[in-house]
Amino acid sequence: MNQFTDRKYVFAVIIVVVGLVYIARLFHIQVLDKSYEQFAISNAQSVRIIYPARGLIFDRNGEMMVYNQAAYDIMITPRQLETFDTTEICRILDITREDVKERIRSAKSYSYRVPSVFMKQVTYENAAVLQEKLFQYPGFYVQTRTLRKYTRPVASHALGYVGEVDQRILDKDSYYQMGDYIGVSGIEKAYESYLRGQKGQNVFLKDVHNQTIESYQGGRLDRSVEVGKNLVSTLDAELQEYGELLMKPYIGSVVALEPATGEVLALVSAPTYPPDLLVGRSLGLRFGELASDTLNPLFNRALMAQYPPGSTFKTIMGLIGLQEKVITESTEQYCYYGFYVGNIHTGCHLHETPLNLIEAVQHSCNTYFIQTLKSILQDAKFESTAEAYSNWREHLLSFGFTNPLGIELTNELDGNIPDAGYFNRIYGENHWNYLTVRSLAIGQGELLITPLQMANMTAILANRGYYITPHLIREIEGIDQIDPGLSTRNYTSIDSSNFGPIVDGMELVVNGGPGSTARNAKINDIIVCGKTGTAENPHGNDHSIFIAFAPKDNPKIAIAVYVENQGFGTTYAAPIASLMIEKYLNREVKRTWYEDWVMGKIPPVVKSTKPSNDTIETKVDSRGQIP
């Protein structure tokens, strides 16, 4: 024993204290702090995503419209990059050295650990060359993706396009990851959840060199890939193509529906663009070009353009008059070149007089329907004009004019029918009457509806009283029934018995004797019922409008044609509608000379010098105040 024997306690204490400190530290990092487990998982797991092929889209006749083509994205994971031969990469991918640096920098700014796209959609040949040399480029890999391809360059607005997800979507939906594709518009967007399928994943165990070792936990986290569902569209690809062909020289829209089902047969918005313009790399290059085009080809006029319905609206005026029992089929009105009260004058054209309701539709008499509006608004059932007006408006609401009809496409707009309050605000309560709003009777003034709503109105006439929400998809692979809302009938407030005289008038519009407004829409063997319209356009030439359905009994097609700045309805809109009907019902068009006319190969010939059947001139002060 020596004098320093007590110093053994110093040793013991130091050793025990260090041991306890270490145990406390281990308790902290192993038991209390759970974050290390997450780090360990992200360290050792390598997730390989398997992208499903997007669903195909067929037309109503089973013709394929949209399919897929493989594309190759070069991906990089910045953390795994090692120095590599830039010259060779540049040569394979045909890019500059600065480009390579820039692309790597942008990938790094996104994430070091998560792979991002180095170069999108390289050709199969380039991808194959790179794939072979990939072992020289740690951090690089080739990702196979699919791009949309189209059998016919048509229906861009209906089909929509597919683009890369943006930050907004990434924040909202965890399914998507940077670089994923998503339907941006049209059917691609509306049916994204079916078309995209379900991404699969294989989770591997990887080591520090990022080499995969084996399936992680025996594949417990793996998910098999589900291919996207195929869709059968209601569109008739051939009719769609034909419609786009006819509308090529014009600005406007053609919407064709199957009245009994609400199925959209054709949805044409002109001018348009070929759908493959907005695919893959071309999307980035060309989108700006399309967006800045002054004719606005990206604008879906069929759903978003709000036009006055013009004289086509007279059919609805007649229906409301009958429903309110203020007129009957045999009610007659005199008309001598127009409607006159005091110094208020709305012109009309030369036609025999008096006319009953059927004849008034046939000849599109302005006076008749202004008188009808007068009867409706001065109906003794109501205490005031405003009250009668509101009742009139209620009828229109049941036609779906004031709200989007609910087609699958998200960019559909509503129409506009001002309410009584609107006129109260402008003119003051009880300071307006039928004369003030008389242009509504002939589809002008504040009235605005979209071509889709106009086509739907035509379908209501064809169905004699109801419509089914227009839609673009009739079948989804593997789903028994699509939205039941797409097979229920929406009845209007007009009894079906009231449709007879209006439909008869529409028949005569096309098939009547001299003075009928659209005899040029007549097709042999098919009874086409139609109605012309010409919308006044304060900014230029009037718009040419035509609605029609055929055949008269058990109609198969209802169509609305709107051609901007082309004058009378009868000039271009009626022939276009007629050709579309012929194409759809007969599958071939015999009147090729008529096609030439529409497509401008024959210069339009002015057939007669008499004023057209549905011009309107208003000679009063524009406020329409009662003198």
Add this chain to the structure above:
Amino acid sequence: MDRRNNTFANIDWLSILLWLVILSYGWMNIYSANIMEAEGGIFDFSQRFGKQIIWIGATIILAVLLLMLDAKIYTYFAYILYIIMVVVLMGVLVFGTEVNGAKSWFVIGGFQFQPSEFAKPITALALAKLLTSHTFEMKRITDLLKALVVIFIPPALILLQPDMGSTLVYFAFIFVLFREGFSANIMLLLAALIFLFFTTLVVDNAFVLLILVSGGLLIYAIVAKSSKKTVLIGAWTAVTFGALYGINRLTNSEFPLFTLGLVSLIPITLVLFIKGLQSRMYKHLKILAGVVIAVLFMISVDYAINNILKPHQQHRIYVTLGIEDDPQGVGYNVNQSKIAIGSGGFKGKGYLNGTQTKLHFVPEQSTDFIFCTVGEEWGFLGTTFVILLYLGLLLRMIFLAERQRSAFSRIFGYSFVSIIFIHFLVNIGMTIGILPVIGIPLPFFSYGGSSLWAFSMFLFIFLRLDASRLEILN
């Protein structure tokens, strides 16, 4: 008399049991850390766990041999072994093979052999021999210097290899000197300087200065028993500092607080020094000197870190101290090591089920970072078990060392305790991110033949000495 001569009756079997448990548990973890590459069974000798089995087998034979040798030979041959070892350490610098940037290996046949590992027990023998010589007196400076020379010749040679980790281990012998009577005050001073060293790195200099000055004043107040003078000195210092601070602000100069503090201390220091000399108040002068030395030390540490160390060395120190964060760079190893251990949780992922260690996320996963495998696969239970094993072994060794009649055996025993403790402290401390990454193995646990042999030699020489504790050895 029988008992005195019968080594195996007097052997400490508890130590041997602890040694065997650590050895086997270590091997199990080496096996787990290398299982991914293995194709044959556990006797796949191309693998580390296969090789380690050979090493363990050889070690047991070595242990038996050491126990059978006469205890007296160690005292006889201590210096001779030491000289041979110094020659070998010089030889390795010339003829050695470079592995991982350090020329510390002899390669003979298929086997690698690292002489610096064996230098530890042999240095302990030489130190024990020196300290037990009849003329040795710890308080005599020349004797102390002799001891320090014996201790620091091997690490000086090892530093030339260069192997920083093994060199630092030799500082553990200071503890042995402490046990044998080295001044406790100097030990405290050393501890204080080490503490001040780290505080300087971690805490703002101005704050450390404030603490030092306040501490000096407090001691002065106690020693001089005059609160009046204390307040006077404190107030003077504060006023000087306030004035300098004001001038600094008004002139928009941007001198740091630390500089202002230092300058404001100069006049008061000179005055106190002169007054102290005049009135021969040596006690007070000592306090003043203490504060001045501490401040100078702090300045030189700061200077050394910022101007002498290379940027990557500074960085490594700062990352370890938690001042800087760098999970991808210098901190990568520590970060991965903490992830592996932390992800084990309370019960661990199960034996052979670790991912971090096997997939090479953790560097050196069977040598320096073997503790990660324990942490990941056996969880908190496993790591605590390992720590308790070492605590048990170390405390048992202190007990054994203290029961020696012979100072030689005791010094050798304490050498073993100190060396094993420093390895335990640094190795585990580094894997859990408390200490900087210094690559030294966990004794008996890490893969490696040389270290296993050397530590086992160390242990069994001591156990042999302990078995002969009833004899007088000198």
